[in-house]
Amino acid sequence: MTQTTTTNLYCPLWRRLSALFYDLFAVLAIVATVGLACQLATHGQLITTGAQVHIAWWYQPLQGLAVAAYFLVSWLRGGQTLGMRPWRIRIATSNGTRLTLWQALLRLLVAALPLSLLLLAPAFGLRTALWSVAAAWGVWFAAALLDRRRRTLHDLAAGSEVRRMG
Template structure:
């Protein structure tokens, strides 16, 4: 009989990052489809140009809501996003049970917090703001390199973990 250890079931960071790259493709597709539907619904007036570019006030929150829904629904309906499936990993609560809706929402909010650094763009420029977001996410994920359960910051806060399956 073999004994399962934490090292056997917890997902290594590299596997999570590759799954995240796969999810990036899904997110881009979601953003494109929502954008196309919004352009059709507004008869091409979603984004207007002139002296200044103007984007409808509701468009970016709608995009964020749709991307958030993708992650929440995926985590709550089986614990896997499209990117997690080929890498055979699943997000669970600590101990292996399914995520509770409150945990999933908290995980999503904490994981998305570095995006708030985009608010720096008017003051520091878009390039600096994007670098700040990237550095923020690097810090969030780097926590998994020192945590004995390989949890990222958003996993620790939400009481979740990512496990290898199969």
Template sequence: MNPNIPNAALVPATLPRRLLALFYDLWAVIAIVATVGYVCQRATGGQLIATTGHVEAVWWYQPLQGLVLSAYFIASWLRGGQTLGMRPWRLRLVRVDGGKLRFVQALIRLLAGAAPLLLLELGRVFSTAVALWAVLIAWAICFAWALTNPRRRALHDVIAGTEVIRLA
């Protein structure tokens, strides 16, 4: 089967279902960030974040958070094609031919989906509000892609060659 031709037997997930699953995943992300923060705070004896004049975390804290969150999503997608948020909505991430995801596809999807977070750097030049709005608008564009795509694939799915399907 050609991996570039979508499998017509797969039922693509609707955008509202995908967004609800993403909302559920937000709670898992908050729990992971809080847990990693707690462990790091304990490991550094409370010296993780300095508040001398302005709040500043140690240099390795944000990359560690990103690495742990990336591991959560990639492991979930590779293990069963589902994150915690996708399970109650009966959604699964697959290749466009219906097969199981490959590591490279999961990594590409993660990087493409997280790319709008780079716009947070606008906060250094403009304001935090401008940076947050830029990220929100970029993500809206990425997901709005699913409204025009015949298989309801968001931009990061198109880039990675993946598709979110609804399970029967």
């Protein structure tokens, strides 16, 4: 019989990224569903074209809120998103309890912070802005390679950690 230590229960980065890849499909489904509902609600006038393309001012914030709600509800209800379930990993506090609403919100805001680099697009172009976001997320997740408990920057900020179950 092998003895399980707390060290081997911390989730390795590759497993977290695999779960995040699975979550990408859930996020795409949410975005598509919200987009369809908005198109139907506006009778196809959500995006108008002419001399310039115009998107309703409220559409992108609504999409962001829908995606944020997916992560918040998942973390608060069971500590797992859909992508985390097959990889048998769960988010909890350092003492193993569920995240509080404040911790989940803080974790979400810090994890989404690199998206603010998209504001660079008008000045530097979309390609540069997207690479900046990718590089920032690389730094966010690279912290897990240096931390003994495999915590990312958003975990460190929120006092959370991702552990393997069982």
